[in-house]
């Protein structure tokens with residue numbers, strides 16, 4: 001699994017960081033970013049849930 005966030009699309013709703021705080025955080029501008037080293041989802045099924053919960057579909061989960 002490979003997780004990425006398109007910050008051009010993210011509106012900073014914060015859903016992802018709430019849903020999967022072990023994978024996502026928010027930067028100083030409130031936009032989501034994947035925590036360093038957690039791009040593989042950290043073995044958490046919540047990463048996929050966070051992608052579904054994003055209101056603007058800014059999160060991509062690619063199978064590797």
Ligand code: SF4
Nearest residue numbers: 010011013014016054
């Ligand atoms: S849920 Fe989507 S819009 Fe909200 S912070 Fe996360 S990536 Fe951005």
